[in-house]
Amino acid sequence: MTTTTCCPTAHTDTQFVQDFMEKATTRNPHEPEFLQAVHEVVSSLEGVMEKRPQYVSGNILQRIVEPERVLQFRVPWVDDAGEVHVNRGYRIEFNSAIGPYKGGLRFHPTVNLSILKFLGFEQVFKNSLTTLPMGGGKGGADFNPKGRSDGEVMRFCQSFMAELYRHIGPDTDVPAGDIGVGGREIGYMFGQYKKITNTFAGVLTGRGLEWGGSLIRPEATGYGCVYFASEMLATRGETLEGKTCLVSGSVNVAQYTVEKINDLGGKVVTLSDSGGWIYDGDGIDEGKLAWVMDLKNNRRGRISEYADQFPSAEFHSRDDSLSHNPLWAVNADCAFPSATQNEINEMDASNMLRNGVYVVSEGANMPSTADAQDAFVNAGILYGPAKAANAGGVAVSGLEMAQASQRLFWTREEVDAKLQQIMKSIHSQCVHASAEFGCQGNYVDGANIAGFIKVADAMMAQGIV
Numbered sequence: 001m002t003t004t005t006c007c008p009t010a011h012t013d014t015q016f017v018q019d020f021m022e023k024a025t026t027r028n029p030h031e032p033e034f035l036q037a038v039h040e041v042v043s044s045l046e047g048v049m050e051k052r053p054q055y056v057s058g059n060i061l062q063r064i065v066e067p068e069r070v071l072q073f074r075v076p077w078v079d080d081a082g083e084v085h086v087n088r089g090y091r092i093e094f095n096s097a098i099g100p101y102k103g104g105l106r107f108h109p110t111v112n113l114s115i116l117k118f119l120g121f122e123q124v125f126k127n128s129l130t131t132l133p134m135g136g137g138k139g140g141a142d143f144n145p146k147g148r149s150d151g152e153v154m155r156f157c158q159s160f161m162a163e164l165y166r167h168i169g170p171d172t173d174v175p176a177g178d179i180g181v182g183g184r185e186i187g188y189m190f191g192q193y194k195k196i197t198n199t200f201a202g203v204l205t206g207r208g209l210e211w212g213g214s215l216i217r218p219e220a221t222g223y224g225c226v227y228f229a230s231e232m233l234a235t236r237g238e239t240l241e242g243k244t245c246l247v248s249g250s251v252n253v254a255q256y257t258v259e260k261i262n263d264l265g266g267k268v269v270t271l272s273d274s275g276g277w278i279y280d281g282d283g284i285d286e287g288k289l290a291w292v293m294d295l296k297n298n299r300r301g302r303i304s305e306y307a308d309q310f311p312s313a314e315f316h317s318r319d320d321s322l323s324h325n326p327l328w329a330v331n332a333d334c335a336f337p338s339a340t341q342n343e344i345n346e347m348d349a350s351n352m353l354r355n356g357v358y359v360v361s362e363g364a365n366m367p368s369t370a371d372a373q374d375a376f377v378n379a380g381i382l383y384g385p386a387k388a389a390n391a392g393g394v395a396v397s398g399l400e401m402a403q404a405s406q407r408l409f410w411t412r413e414e415v416d417a418k419l420q421q422i423m424k425s426i427h428s429q430c431v432h433a434s435a436e437f438g439c440q441g442n443y444v445d446g447a448n449i450a451g452f453i454k455v456a457d458a459m460m461a462q463g464i465v
Contacts, residue, residue: 013043014046016046016049017039017042017043017046020042020061021035021038021039021042023062024038024042024065028114028117030114031113031114031117031118032114033114033115033117033118033341033342033366034113034114034115034117034118034121036118036342036366036369036370037117037118037121037122037366038065038121039370040366040370040373040385040444040448041121041125041448041452042061042065043448044439044444044445044448044449044452045061045448045449045452047437047438047439048437048449048452048453049061051437052453052456054460055456055460058459058460058464060456060459060460063459064095064124064452064455064456064459065121067092067093067094067095067117067120068093068094068095068096069091069092069093070090070092070093070113070117071090071091071092071093071139071164071167072088072089072090072113073088073089073090073163073164074086074087074088074089075087075088075089075141075143075156075159075160075163076159077152077155077156077158077159078155079148079152079155080149080151080152087141087142087143087156088111088141088142089139089140089141089160089163089164090111090113090116090139090140090141091137091138091139091164091167091168091173091175092113092116092117092119092120092137092138092139093120093135093137093167093173094117094120094121094123094124094135094136094137094138095124095135095136095455096135097135097455097458097459097462098127098128098133098134098135098454098455098458099127099132099133099134099135100134100135100169100170100171100172100173100174101135101136101137101172101173101174102123102127102134102135102136102137102173102174102176102394102397102398102401103119103120103123103127103136103137103138103139103175103176103394104119104138104139104140104175104176104177104178104181105138105139105140105141105175105176105177105178105181105185105189106119106138106139106140106141106178106179106180106181107140107141107143107144107145107179107180107181107185108140108142108143108144108179108180109142109143109144110142111140111141111142112142115341116138116139116140117138118341118365118366119138119178119365120136120137120138121136122136122365122366122386122387123136123137123138123394124136124451124455125387125447125448125451125452125455126386126387126388126390126391126394126451127391127394127398128450128451128452128454128455129387129388129391129426129429129430129447129450129451130391130394130395130398130422130426131422131425131426132395132398132399132422133398134174134394134398134401137173137175138178139164139175140178140180140181141156141160143156143160143180144180145180145181145185146180146300150184153184153185153188154188157185157188157189157192158188158189158191158192160189161188161189161192161193161196162192162196164189165192165193165196165197168193168203169201169203170201170202170203170401170404170405174202174203174204174205174397174401175203175204175205176204176205176206176393176394176397177206179340181206182206182252183206183207183208183218186204186206186207187207187208189204190203190204190207190211200212201404202400202401202404202405205217205397205400205401206218206397206400207400212400212403212404213400214396214399214400214403214409214410214415215410215411215412215415216396216412216415216416216419217393217396217397217400218252218256219256219259219260220256220392220393220395220396220397220419221252221253221256221363221390221392221393222252222253222254222255222256222257222258222259222260222338222363222392223256223257223259223260223392223416223419224389224390224391224392224393224395224396224419224422224423225253225257225336225338225361225362225363225384225389225390225392226240226257226260226261226264226336226361227260227392227419227420227423227424228361228384228388228389228392228423228426228427229334229336229359229361229382229384229389230264231423231424231427232359232361232382232384232427232443233359233382235382235431236382239264239265240261240264240265240266240334241264241265241266242265242266242267243265243266243267243332243333243334243359244266244267244269244331244332244333244334245261245266245267245268245269245332245333245334245335245336246268246269246270246327246328246330246332246334246335246336246352246357247261247268247270247271247335247336247338247363248270248271248272248277248325248327248328248336248337248338248339248343248364248367249271249272249273249337249338249339249340249363249364250271250272250273250292250296250303251273251296251297253338253363253364253390253393254271254336254338254339254363255289255292255293255296255297257336257338257363258271258284258289258292259286259289261336262284262285262286262289266334267283268283268284269281269283269284269330269332270327270330271284271292271303271306272303272327272339273296273302273303274318275302275303275304275317275318276303276304276315276316276317276318277303277315277316277318277325277326277327278303278304278306278307278313278314278315278316279313279314279316279327279330280306280310280312280313280314281312282312288306288310291306291309291310292306303315304317323345323347324345324347324348324351325343325344325345325348328344328348328349328351328352329348329351329352329355330355331355331356332352332355332356332357333356333357333358333359334357334358334359334360334361335352335357335359335360335361336360336361336362336363337360337362337363337364337367337368338363338364338367339364339367340364340365340367341364341365341366341367342366342367342368342369343364343367343368344367344368344369344372345369345371345372346369346371346372346374346375348372349368349371349372349375349376350375353375353376353379353381357381358381358382359381359382359383360376360381360382360383360384361384361389362384362385362386362389362390363386363389363390364386364390365386365390366386367386368385373385373444377442377444380441382443383443383444384443385443385444385447387447387448387451388426388427388430388443388446388447391422391423391426392419392422392423395418395419395422395423396415396418396419399415399418399419426447429446429447429450430443430446430447430450431443431446432446432450433445433446433447433449433450433453434446434449436449437449
């Protein structure tokens with residue numbers, strides 16, 4: 001196995017990293033997810049700051065970790081029984097140095113400022129890597145659409161947009177979907193935006209094809225994650241053909257990750273949701289995947305039902321008493337974490353490495369803890385961090401923005417070809433940046449460095465703003 005030359009990891013923080021994180025922690029107390037994301041990026045940048053002292057004199061690091069704007073507002077709405085509810089809505093407009101703010105909206109009970117700041121911060125560098133002119137942002141609400149009727153979701157979305165509309169626009173801030181925000185929610189929000197502003201503008205991406213959307217947008221994050229894994233494998237003269245793959249999650253990203261792995265000759269044997277996970281040693285083929293898509297997208301059922309439908313599968317209930325997730329202990333070649341942040345801890349990473357996994361391509365945002373990341377990097381496996389590997393979703397959102405601006409509609413083949421080229425470019429940027437700064441083969445440092453330099457140069461050019 002190829003040995004990776006690494007920049008300092010989380011376990012060997014330099015004085016530079018310690019000093020910066022001490023200040024960041026003081027300024028952002030009680031925000032662990034955000035501080036984790038900042039630590040990961042800053043740990044990659046000491047060499048960059050030494051080679052480019054203009055970033056130090058311009059205090060770029062301190063400026064780049066501070067959002068340009070943080071919006072918080074109340075969202076009152078009425079349920080089907082006539083009861084009034086109040087949720088919190090947010091939009092973090094993090095950085096607009098290279099383009100309008102771009103990033104998803106998440107509707108989930110766990111949504112808070114720390115999570116949205118982490119997501120927005122990651123989005124800055126992810127969007128930079130796509131080669132498209134997009135800044136970074138994120139938003140959402142602590143509303144849970146699960147179990148709510150279409151009417152309740154519509155009323156919530158309309159109330160949410162009644163405040164958000166004044167802060168967004170096609171040249172200002174272009175939100176998209178995320179966890180809890182799919183085509184239904186995007187539709188309700190776009191309808192409200194259109195009614196309030198009397199404009200049909202490309203202000204939300206992930207729209208339906210009949211009203212300004214793009215082909216491949218639903219598939220883009222999953223497809224892109226697999227394309228990135230393919231690029232990493234190509235550096236060793238390998239492909240996904242015949243590889244056994246682990247996938248977590250069972251909704252959008254996971255579904256299209258499975259679809260593309262199947263297309264490229266791999267075999268997926270796991271899926272999961274909040275109730276547990278399934279193992280199907282025969283593989284989740286095209287027919288089984290279609291059943292999962294109907295289960296999750298239409299019937300909104302639980303993944304446990306898969307084992308009832310297919311005798312080749314077994315279901316394992318979630319066990320919170322365990323210190324690891326048994327899904328990641330299954331023998332496999334490749335892993336595609338596609339559920340949520342910090343779903344892979346150090347023990348999970350150890351189990352994966354022990355059981356043959358040597359390719360990890362992250363479909364979810366920051367699904368690996370810092371210790372898990374260190375384990376992957378230090379083992380020298382092909383490890384694609386989220387800001388690089390899952391950038392396909394926002395990349396096609398950017399392509400949707402371009403189509404909306406030109407009033408054009410590209411074919412599925414055109415969009416897919418552009419997506420593949422973007423993922424190839426992201427991989428190339430990571431490889432070149434890691435080599436230039438002495439971390440060859442380290443995709444974490446490569447992604448952080450390449451994404452940072454583009455934004456930092458733009459900030460320097462635009463002055464102290």
